[in-house]
Amino acid sequence: MTTEQFLLHIKQNGWVKFDAMLDAEQLTDLNRALAKAYDTCRAIQLENGVNVNTDGTVHHLLGQDEAFLDFLKSGALQDHVKAFFGANYILNSYGGVINMKGKLAYVGNIHRDIRTFYNMPMMINMLVMLDDFTLENGATWALTGSHLKDEQPDSDFFYTNADRITGKAGDIVLFDSLLWHATGKNHTDFERRALTLTFTRPFQKQQLDYPRFLGYDRMMEFSEELRQIIGYNARVPSNLSEWYQPIETRYYKQGQG
Numbered sequence: 001m002t003t004e005q006f007l008l009h010i011k012q013n014g015w016v017k018f019d020a021m022l023d024a025e026q027l028t029d030l031n032r033a034l035a036k037a038y039d040t041c042r043a044i045q046l047e048n049g050v051n052v053n054t055d056g057t058v059h060h061l062l063g064q065d066e067a068f069l070d071f072l073k074s075g076a077l078q079d080h081v082k083a084f085f086g087a088n089y090i091l092n093s094y095g096g097v098i099n100m101k102g103k104l105a106y107v108g109n110i111h112r113d114i115r116t117f118y119n120m121p122m123m124i125n126m127l128v129m130l131d132d133f134t135l136e137n138g139a140t141w142a143l144t145g146s147h148l149k150d151e152q153p154d155s156d157f158f159y160t161n162a163d164r165i166t167g168k169a170g171d172i173v174l175f176d177s178l179l180w181h182a183t184g185k186n187h188t189d190f191e192r193r194a195l196t197l198t199f200t201r202p203f204q205k206q207q208l209d210y211p212r213f214l215g216y217d218r219m220m221e222f223s224e225e226l227r228q229i230i231g232y233n234a235r236v237p238s239n240l241s242e243w244y245q246p247i248e249t250r251y252y253k254q255g256q257g
Contacts, residue, residue: 015175033065123177128195138184147178202256
C-alpha cells in the first residue's frame with residue numbers, strides 16, 4: 001500500500017493492516033525476547049506493588065534485548081508513519097502484550113491511547129502481531145471511525161459496532177491513537193503475543209527517556225534515521241554547558257517542531 005493510499009484509509013477508518021511484514025526468524029527472535037522481558041518487568045511490578053490489572057503487560061522493551069532494536073532498524077512502515085505526521089517523529093513508547101486465558105489487564109478496557117482530542121495527527125500506534133490474531137484468542141476490538149469523535153462510546157455501542165482485527169503472525173496494524181479500542185479475551189490455552197509501539201511528534205515527552213536508557217555514548221552507532229526515531233535529536237539539556245552548544249551538537253536539533 002502506498003503512503004497516499006494509507007493516508008486515505010487511516011483518515012477515514014482510523015486503522016490499516018499490513019500483511020506479512022515480519023519473517024519467521026524475526027518472529028522467533030522477538031517472541032524469545034518478549035518472554036525474557038516479561039519476566040523482568042513482572043518481577044518489578046510485583047516488587048513495587050503494581051501487579052494488579054497488569055498481567056501480561058510488558059513495557060519499554062527497547063534496550064532490554066537487541067531483537068527489539070533490530071525491529072526498529074528494519075524500518076518497517078516508517079515511511080507510512082512519517083507520512084501520517086507529515087514531519088519528523090519519535091518513539092513515544094515500546095511495549096508488548098501477552099494475552100493469556102483468564103488474566104485481566106488494563107488493555108482490555110475500552111480506551112484510546114491519547115487523552116486529549118486533537119484535529120491534527122499527534123500519535124500513532126503500531127501493533128505487531130507475534131501470533132495469529134483470532135476471534136478465539138482475543139483479537140483486538142477497534143471501533144472504526146471513532147478517532148473522528150471526541151466522546152467515548154458506551155460499552156454496549158462499542159461491542160455492538162466495533163470490528164475485530166484478525167490477522168497472521170507477522171502482520172502489522174497502524175492506527176490513529178485517538179481510535180477507541182480494547183484487547184479481546186483469550187479463550188484458548190495458548191498465549192497471544194504482540195508488540196505495541198507508539199510514535200509522536202518530537203516535542204511530546206517520551207514515556208521513558210530512551211536515549212538516556214540506551215546511553216548517549218551509543219548515539220553515533222545508529223543511522224541518522226534511527227537517531228531521529230529513538231529521540232536523540234529531541235533531548236533536553238540538563239545544564240548550561242549542554243545548553244550552549246553549536247548547532248551540530250545541540251541536544252534539541254532543528255526540524256523537531
